[in-house]
Amino acid sequence: MKLFVYHTPESTPTDLLPDCAVVIDVLRATTTIATALDAGAEAVQAFSNIEELKRQSNSWSADKRLLAGERGGEMVKGFDMGNSPLACTPKVVKNKRLFLTTTNGTRALQRVEQVPQVITAAQINRQAAVNYLLETQPETVWMVGSGWQGDYSVEDTACAGAIAQSILQQSDVSKLKLFGNDEVIGAIALYAQWQDNLLNLFRLCSHGQRLLKLDGDEDLRYCSQTDILDVLPIQKEPGVLVKR
Numbered sequence: 001m002k003l004f005v006y007h008t009p010e011s012t013p014t015d016l017l018p019d020c021a022v023v024i025d026v027l028r029a030t031t032t033i034a035t036a037l038d039a040g041a042e043a044v045q046a047f048s049n050i051e052e053l054k055r056q057s058n059s060w061s062a063d064k065r066l067l068a069g070e071r072g073g074e075m076v077k078g079f080d081m082g083n084s085p086l087a088c089t090p091k092v093v094k095n096k097r098l099f100l101t102t103t104n105g106t107r108a109l110q111r112v113e114q115v116p117q118v119i120t121a122a123q124i125n126r127q128a129a130v131n132y133l134l135e136t137q138p139e140t141v142w143m144v145g146s147g148w149q150g151d152y153s154v155e156d157t158a159c160a161g162a163i164a165q166s167i168l169q170q171s172d173v174s175k176l177k178l179f180g181n182d183e184v185i186g187a188i189a190l191y192a193q194w195q196d197n198l199l200n201l202f203r204l205c206s207h208g209q210r211l212l213k214l215d216g217d218e219d220l221r222y223c224s225q226t227d228i229l230d231v232l233p234i235q236k237e238p239g240v241l242v243k244r
């Protein structure tokens, strides 16, 4: 297995695809996706475009769908919920399909939707992603951070580092064989520096600051926990994620 880290969807190569893509948006889309599926949502269908989401969700029975998403961190007007993982309780999401649109995470998913294996990861389900990669051994893996409107987001790269570090610890693969680009080395170093202090990192980083202004400290606390859910979201058709 060769791992590649890309800080943003825009920085992924355009002339080739890997065997597997791991989409990461710790704050907060992939944390929300993992939480919703763990709480019994039937699926999460991701859209970068709000109008397309409305069009496709209309063909779904009203009692089996939830319109979820944000722009600039705030709930889209007229939707059932925003993008907070804390809203994804079994009472709210069980047996429902979440039609989800977010500023960056759903764009990252769209960028890799043609990749044969697509999974999503966050800090809360990091080990489930590691287990999947160790079990399926894809030859090439892109870990794609969602970033913020084309710019780097440190929390996504830290999570990519957490996954890479865990793969190194749980297999006998050498660093030379595993590392596909220099970003992997940087991501592991970043995670090593902050792994015992992720909440502080999240409170410091630009998107964390944005969420704090929207009263999001509880979300930051939740998103900063490691391996609390044993759930792996996997793409079953382009844009549709289900529990593996």
Ligand code: 3SL
Binding pocket: 025, 027, 028, 029, 030, 070, 072, 073, 074, 083, 102, 103, 104, 105, 106, 146, 211
């Ligand atoms: O950009 C995204 O995809 C979101 O996760 C951003 S937010 O945390 O909901 O503001």
